Amino acid sequence: MTTPTRDRADDRRGRSEHDARSGPGSGPDAPLLSVRDLHVHFRRGKETLRAVDGVSFDLHAGRALAVVGESGSGKTVTARSLLRLLPRNARIAGGQVWFNHAAGNRDGDPHAGRGERPGGRGRRDRGAAGPRDLLRLGEREMRRVRGRDIGMVFQNAMEAMNPTLTLERQLTEHLLWHGICGKAEARDRAVRALGDVGIPEPERRIRTYPFQLSGGMRQRAMIAMAMLTQPALLIADEPTTAVDVTVQRQILDLLVEVKNRGTGIVMITHDLGVARYFCDDVVVMYAGRVVERATTPELLDTPRHPYSVGLLGSCVEIGDRGRALAPIQGAPPDLARRPQGCAFHPRCGLAEAPRCLTDQPLLPIGVGGTGGREAACWKVVPDA
Numbered sequence: 308m309t310t311p312t313r314d315r316a317d318d319r320r321g322r323s324e325h326d327a328r329s330g331p332g333s334g335p336d337a338p339l340l341s342v343r344d345l346h347v348h349f350r351r352g353k354e355t356l357r358a359v360d361g362v363s364f365d366l367h368a369g370r371a372l373a374v375v376g377e378s379g380s381g382k383t384v385t386a387r388s389l390l391r392l393l394p395r396n397a398r399i400a401g402g403q404v405w406f407n408h409a410a411g412n413r414d415g416d417p418h419a420g421r422g423e424r425p426g427g428r429g430r431r432d433r434g435a436a437g438p439r440d441l442l443r444l445g446e447r448e449m450r451r452v453r454g455r456d457i458g459m460v461f462q463n464a465m466e467a468m469n470p471t472l473t474l475e476r477q478l479t480e481h482l483l484w485h486g487i488c489g490k491a492e493a494r495d496r497a498v499r500a501l502g503d504v505g506i507p508e509p510e511r512r513i514r515t516y517p518f519q520l521s522g523g524m525r526q527r528a529m530i531a532m533a534m535l536t537q538p539a540l541l542i543a544d545e546p547t548t549a550v551d552v553t554v555q556r557q558i559l560d561l562l563v564e565v566k567n568r569g570t571g572i573v574m575i576t577h578d579l580g581v582a583r584y585f586c587d588d589v590v591v592m593y594a595g596r597v598v599e600r601a602t603t604p605e606l607l608d609t610p611r612h613p614y615s616v617g618l619l620g621s622c623v624e625i626g627d628r629g630r631a632l633a634p635i636q637g638a639p640p641d642l643a644r645r646p647q648g649c650a651f652h653p654r655c656g657l658a659e660a661p662r663c664l665t666d667q668p669l670l671p672i673g674v675g676g677t678g679g680r681e682a683a684c685w686k687v688v689p690d691a
């Protein structure tokens with residue numbers, strides 16, 4: 308069990324801040340993605356709203372990481388920061404986002420190496436640079452990374468697709484823009500990609516506009532578009548929230564296939580049932596911070612942070628319908644006025660003065676991924 312004291316956490320913070328500057332390792336077991344001490348602020352009048360306040364986690368190729376937490380906990384802002392797709396009033400105030408394309412295991416990729424244009428920006432030349440801090444890339448290089456090395460799937464496909472263009476235009480232009488293949492091959496690839504995600508009659512459907520498709524079909528088309536370039540990393544922000552339960556299952560099964568081909572997936576979700584079904588690891592966010600990290604079975608079976616316990620108690624999970632719900636009392640704090648000490652203490656039944664009210668428990672930075680579980684709590688819930 309981990310009960311980080313402030314001193315220990317600060318020691319590890321110091322050590323890992325050094326690691327962060329030099330970047331994570333690049334060996335065979337290196338993570339695909341290492342987020343280190345990420346801070347994102349919004350301006351609200353004269354106030355600074357700390358939407359993301361020191362978030363760290365690792366993701367390895369072929370694994371899926373769920374980022375869970377109540378509405379407003381900073382999940383989406385974290386996800387969008389990885390790609391630097393933030394609103395104008397947001398500022399990345401610190402941290403690193405190390406992306407190591409070479410760590411992606413492409414062995415199982417059915418389209419590997421197909422149709423790359425000689426001299427084009429094919430997949431094989433993408434990982435040569437080793438881990439790169441995405442927060443320090445030039446905007447031009449970042450545009451290449453977005454949509455090519457890192458795919459995105461959003462809650463609402465209409466947000467990601469152009470309603471005035473046919474699927475054919477959108478998918479082929481995506482391939483051409485990223486230099487994945489030439490014009491002659493792009494249409495074939497696009498049709499194949501639609502077929503791969505289970506869109507019936509892809510030859511015909513490719514001529515339709517997004518608004519002519521059902522919500523489920525649109526989500527699939529968006530996944531097809533995100534996977535066209537066989538990205539090493541997929542960021543999926545509530546990809547099943549806007550679809551019904553049967554379509555939700557189909558989309559998750561599709562994402563399982565994507566994961567099994569070696570793609571790493573960051574899945575933003577408020578649905579712990581989705582995390583149980585699909586994700587290997589979980590980070591729990593509260594008020595802009597990670598309060599617990601664990602493998603999915605560990606977290607769902609023996610949550611340690613009182614907030615994780617409350618979150619589990621208030622969620623209807625797949626296969627667990629009918630269980631009595633016990634919502635967490637109170638509301639998350641205003642992020643411009645974070646309570647002193649543990650931000651969860653005003654809602655926590657275990658909080659004790661003076662420590663929980665004055666001293667902030669921290670998770671170590673630079674640890675995570677598949678290596679052990681951590682809970683940022685002075686009163687970590689004991690194992691059953």
Ligand SMILES: Nc1ncnc2c1ncn2[C@@H]1O[C@H](COP(=O)(O)OP(=O)(O)OP(=O)(O)O)[C@@H](O)[C@H]1O
Pocket residue numbers: 349356358376377378379380381382383384385394396577642
């Ligand atoms: N455009 C914005 N301007 C000002 N503040 C914002 C903006 N977008 C987000 N925030 C702030 O950042 C915090 C985190 O928002 P975020 O969207 O990441 O939450 P979330 O956990 O993804 O919630 P949800 O599950 O509802 O999507 C919010 O509480 C909000 O205060």
